[in-house]
Amino acid sequence: MKLKYKSICEEITRRIYDGIYKESNNKLPDEISLCKEFLCSRMTMKKALDILVMDGLIYRKQGQGTFILENNLNDAKVCVLDRELQGLTKSSQGKATAKVLEFQLMFANEDIANNLNIEVNSPVYNILRLRYINDLPYVLERTYMSTILIPGINLEILDKSIYEYIEFTLNLKIVSAQKILRADCSNEQDQKYLELTPEEPVLEVVQTAYLDNGVPFEYSFSRHRYNRFEFSSFSVRR
Amino acid sequence: MKLKYKSICEEITRRIYDGIYKESNNKLPDEISLCKEFLCSRMTMKKALDILVMDGLIYRKQGQGTFILENNLNDAKVCVLDRELQGLTKSSQGKATAKVLEFQLMFANEDIANNLNIEVNSPVYNILRLRYINDLPYVLERTYMSTILIPGINLEILDKSIYEYIEFTLNLKIVSAQKILRADCSNEQDQKYLELTPEEPVLEVVQTAYLDNGVPFEYSFSRHRYNRFEFSSFSVRR
């Protein structure tokens, strides 16, 4: 690793998981000592530790020190973390597959155009995919993308990962995403594909994802089986 | 405001919303110019701008500059942001009220003890509150808290805000929280209090909230009416 703060992050994270600081009352050494050990300046050490604070691994108190936050993380269900931007293919543990149910072109309506920051009636892909984890239906995903921004999508790509195509073939960088989560009643389509009864709900994630040039490239509605998906978030007051 | 990076943050945020940088192609001045204008060092300016990046307001490209990310934020429903830790009382727009349905003491079971980092069978409050916004039922909230850590809870406090009591009366600092979100079928209790039909679901938020000494003080299950609550999150790849 070339970035100093990043490798410090990783080493300290490793130590926390290895319980190396547990013996000293869950307290880390002070910044100056850590700086000496890692041969860096205080600013660099602070940057590294601040990242761990945001990750919910440690907390710091002015005048006292830096301590490990023992939190009770993650269990069974497929769990998407707050910070993650990857598609399912990358983030999930089990075997991820996908079935393309619809793959069409359409003219963007006002909502889509707004969210993709394009003109109304511009051409967009309209894709509906059912994704499985370990052969169990997991999420029904409706995706809109501009055909101009993301050319060359075909069935073969959809079978694998759109994100990989965008990053490695088109060489575009995906850097951020806005998500809105809500619960919803399942509709007939959800019930059919996600194998839900009419009483069983879905967790809908509406996402707008951005490239590194600030352009939104994807507007999607992911309807998750309610009992196979959790969303996890750690927040720190600033 | 005494903190320089914070006041820079606020001023630039104001300018972005006022559209001051819109004319120059949504591009902000370079760091050096901003430093000169705000009379600060580059590190301070970077810190201020990095916060705006995490907030999803701008994005930056090495070699090119800093640009405004026009995103399509928030509409109707009560929306809780990722970063927010406040109770409802503080974060919502409309009039927030609460009705205490249960207020009991109990011995912590294993799950509660685990999440509050206390011994099994320690005494905890077991509180069930129904909260309203503009007199509409909104969320049914089951809260467990250690009676030792948070002494003196009574009905009067529950009618108002537990968070205010903890922060201003007990003088404890609430600094971080882990949330897990999932959709769930409504049970009879949900239906009764949130005025839901049996088909209508809830969005459940399981939260563990921490004080500034790393101690988890609250373990809660908030079951939200599906169509009156959204959770919004912005994530940036590091």
Add this chain to the structure above:
DNA sequence: CAGTGGTCTAGACCACAAT
């Protein structure tokens, strides 16, 4: 008081992009 983290500086050097 000493010990700790928080902010801020002035400047160096690097990586990347447009020209």
Add this chain to the structure above:
DNA sequence: TTGTGGTCTAGACCACTGT
């Protein structure tokens, strides 16, 4: 080559905590 952001430094001063 120039302009831009990204990293890193060495040190100053401040704020808060516990002794």
